[in-house]
Amino acid sequence: MDIELISKKELLEATGISYGQLYRWKRKQLIPEEWFIRKSAYTGQETFFPRALMLARIDKIVNMKDDLSLDELADRLTGQQAGIEMRKREFAALQLVSEMVMKRWGDWDNEECMFGFQDMLYLYTVDALLKAGEISMEEGDTLMSVLRNHYVSFKGMPCELVLIRRQGVASFALVSASAELYFDSAVKVATRVVMADQIEKLKEYLA
Amino acid sequence: MMRQEQQSWPGGLPNLRMNGVIRAAGGFYDNVLVDGVGRVSGDVHAATAARVNGVLTVEGSMETPELKADGKLSIEGALKSGILHGNGIVKTGSHVTADSVKLSGILKAGGNVEAELLHLNGAITVQGLLNAGEIELGLSHVESRAHEIGGETIRVRRISSNSWKWLWKWAIPGSETRLVAGVIEGDDIQLEYTHADIVRGQRVTIGKGCKIGRVEYREQLTRHPGSEIGKEERIYG
Numbered sequence: 001m002d003i004e005l006i007s008k009k010e011l012l013e014a015t016g017i018s019y020g021q022l023y024r025w026k027r028k029q030l031i032p033e034e035w036f037i038r039k040s041a042y043t044g045q046e047t048f049f050p051r052a053l054m055l056a057r058i059d060k061i062v063n064m065k066d067d068l069s070l071d072e073l074a075d076r077l078t079g080q081q082a083g084i085e086m087r088k089r090e091f092a093a094l095q096l097v098s099e100m101v102m103k104r105w106g107d108w109d110n111e112e113c114m115f116g117f118q119d120m121l122y123l124y125t126v127d128a129l130l131k132a133g134e135i136s137m138e139e140g141d142t143l144m145s146v147l148r149n150h151y152v153s154f155k156g157m158p159c160e161l162v163l164i165r166r167q168g169v170a171s172f173a174l175v176s177a178s179a180e181l182y183f184d185s186a187v188k189v190a191t192r193v194v195m196a197d198q199i200e201k202l203k204e205y206l207a
Numbered sequence: 208m209m210r211q212e213q214q215s216w217p218g219g220l221p222n223l224r225m226n227g228v229i230r231a232a233g234g235f236y237d238n239v240l241v242d243g244v245g246r247v248s249g250d251v252h253a254a255t256a257a258r259v260n261g262v263l264t265v266e267g268s269m270e271t272p273e274l275k276a277d278g279k280l281s282i283e284g285a286l287k288s289g290i291l292h293g294n295g296i297v298k299t300g301s302h303v304t305a306d307s308v309k310l311s312g313i314l315k316a317g318g319n320v321e322a323e324l325l326h327l328n329g330a331i332t333v334q335g336l337l338n339a340g341e342i343e344l345g346l347s348h349v350e351s352r353a354h355e356i357g358g359e360t361i362r363v364r365r366i367s368s369n370s371w372k373w374l375w376k377w378a379i380p381g382s383e384t385r386l387v388a389g390v391i392e393g394d395d396i397q398l399e400y401t402h403a404d405i406v407r408g409q410r411v412t413i414g415k416g417c418k419i420g421r422v423e424y425r426e427q428l429t430r431h432p433g434s435e436i437g438k439e440e441r442i443y444g
Contacts, residue, residue: 009442019394020393020409023358045389045390
């Protein structure tokens with residue numbers, strides 16, 4: 001369940017950007033520090049990036065940099081999620097999550113009450129797993145309580161959601177990003193969700 | 208001779224003025240002005256500017272839009288400043304973030320250094336990554352070190368060694384005036400008296416006194432006969 005990596009050299013070849021641009025974007029925090037993964041290679045130390053995330057990010061920066069300044073771009077891409085809030089009614093109208101999910105877990109009394117970004121993130125994540133057929137509604141309850149109780153402990157640091165099954169019984173865990181986990185052979189890792197990806201996707205829909 | 212003044216502006220922040228030998232508390236100030244020997248406990252924020260003449264030790268981090276330091280400034284935490292200009296020694300325990308750094312003397316950072324522009328004459332020691340748009344290093348006296356250097360333009364040269372060189376050599380044996388780095392990556396790279404494992408860039412000039420393990424370049428490589436390159440490779444991409 002390793003994340004596919006791309007070396008810095010490959011990345012520059014694939015995207016046609018220069019070292020200078022890469023360092024500039026890093027300074028402007030368009031590319032998060034955690035994506036710079038240092039590993040030793042035969043030529044000495046090399047830097048690697050999570051392939052899919054990095055290619056998507058570079059593509060976005062290259063396409064948007066003509067219209068926006070780098071600072072605006074930084075806000076757009078990595079801006080504080082805390083600022084994003086929405087009324088329940090507005091969020092439901094976007095139809096990002098199914099009605100069923102909204103009913104079961106988004107059950108605040110008032111249609112006008114505000115959803116914080118995290119509330120929306122939890123709903124969105126549970127909904128995504130349900131839609132993918134990874135979990136049942138009952139397991140959704142467990143997942144929801146895991147997210148509500150423990151996601152905040154990461155204080156915005158990157159983390160991943162791991163779903164394991166032992167003889168069909170599901171357990172959820174939140175672990176810090178790129179942590180390596182090993183289980184006994186009876187345990188099957190059903191899915192691993194990078195929370196940063198969910199945040200990205202959700203932000204894009206909300207923007 | 209001790210005087211610490213905290214003037215309060217109506218509705219604004221106080222100034223921190225330190226004259227003589229003094230210890231003050233950190234916090235939020237409008238201006239921070241130090242003449243003499245000072246010590247600040249905790250983090251200090253200046254809303255307008257900070258000016259240090261003499262010796263200042265900050266037992267925490269420092270944040271200011273403008274910092275002028277003449278003398279010795281030691282910061283145990285991180286330094287965040289728009290402009291950092293000065294003469295003398297600036298030492299931090301953690302990261303340095305600035306727009307523009309212009310310094311004659313020594314910069315020692317316990318973490319990374321990030322700036323849009325970094326002009327330094329003297330010596331620099333960076334434990335982590337030195338990342339700046341325009342890096343110009345004029346090496347003199349002691350050895351400079353950086354774990355990694357990255358940026359758009361990177362220019363390293365040795366400024367004419369002065370007549371006191373023999374004294375430095377005697378005082379700090381084994382210390383040549385040069386830059387030692389692990390990896391140097393940039394668009395335009397011009398180096399002199401640099402020892403590096405890997406140099407990667409678009410246009411690379413390896414000048415005299417250089418010892419580079421491996422050079423990877425895209426467009427152009429110019430090398431001085433008095434330099435040593437282990438392996439050179441042109442990358443097409």
